[in-house]
């Protein structure tokens with residue numbers, strides 16, 4: 404249900420947000436609203452403005468234009484600057500570096516923000532025990548940061564952030580210092596913590612897998628702009644631009660440039676699909692997912708011959724990548740498949756692509 408339907412304000416509303424650093428605009432007219440309890444992931448390549456946006460949500464940076472409201476209260480605006488500062492917006496921030504106090508025990512680190520907020524001792528002790536248990540680090544309570552591992556330090560940092568019960572949690576690539584196995588474990592942990600606390604969360608990452616597994620809402624950022632905002636499955640099924648189509652999903656979708664010849668769209672001299680799919684366009688980009696491209700000739704399906712590059716077995720099938728000039732095309736082979744680099748590979752396509760985009764990158768088909 405949206406805010407209008409319930410009459411309640413969204414937990415986070417970002418309106419026409421702009422951030423300039425001198426002549427450079429890092430965040431360009433961003434509009435996002437999410438209801439309470441959402442897990443919003445901001446995802447995009449390095450330098451797209453994710454951290455700048457998160458820092459504005461945290462109150463560490465003021466916007467140049469636009470507004471941020473938490474539950475209907477404006478906390479920052481271009482006109483007013485940072486109206487509620489970082490300490491007064493009921494938001495907790497978790498960074499990639501843990502920044503624990505080295506001279507305090509784990510329990511002492513977690514208790515610290517509660518002390519600052521003048522929680523009475525008994526209530527404080529109870530809450531520290533609670534979050535130690537929630538993060539599964541009760542046994543480490545009396546250790547010092549130097550005596551625990553990186554993964555454990557990150558848990559302590561998260562425990563310290565959630566201890567004061569913020570209604571909004573902000574995460575800036577919190578798992579990027581952990582090894583691959585620990586990252587996957589911590590992903591599930593963070594989702595469990597999100598459910599347990601109910602805090603509206605905003606999570607910055609450049610890792611699209613992290614985005615797709617954790618998010619209730621995703622904003623894909625590119626060059627300071629939101630390319631697309633929505634539920635992960637909507638973005639995956641109906642990407643609005645070629646950027647979103649190729650940024651999300653594993654493996655990335657194939658985009659084939661095609662031009663109109665008579666009543667067909669032709670790719671690399673192969674007529675792939677009917678020209679009626681994009682009336683009025685002479686050149687398009689056709690999106691085929693890896694599962695829509697079969698390795699080997701298939702009766703009645705158009706095909707091209709490419710050069711084998713690599714193969715990866717996945718769940719009893721093989722994901723095969725081949726090169727056609729500079730273009731990488733990924734398809735699926737039944738069972739196990741291998742070849743020598745450069746060997747010819749036939750790739751067959753379904754008759755109707757998953758989506759059609761203009762040369763500019765905007766989606767044409769619905």
Ligand SMILES: Nc1ncnc2c1ncn2[C@@H]1O[C@H](COP(=O)(O)OP(=O)(O)OP(=O)(O)O)[C@@H](O)[C@H]1O
Nearest residue numbers: 424427429447448449450451452453454455456609
């Ligand atoms: N204080 C600043 N002064 C000038 N430019 C800045 C400042 N902070 C960020 N930028 C620029 O704004 C752009 C966005 O930076 P930001 O850190 O938000 O990107 P990001 O998407 O978080 O990247 P990464 O994933 O690499 O951390 C970059 O081009 C960066 O150089």
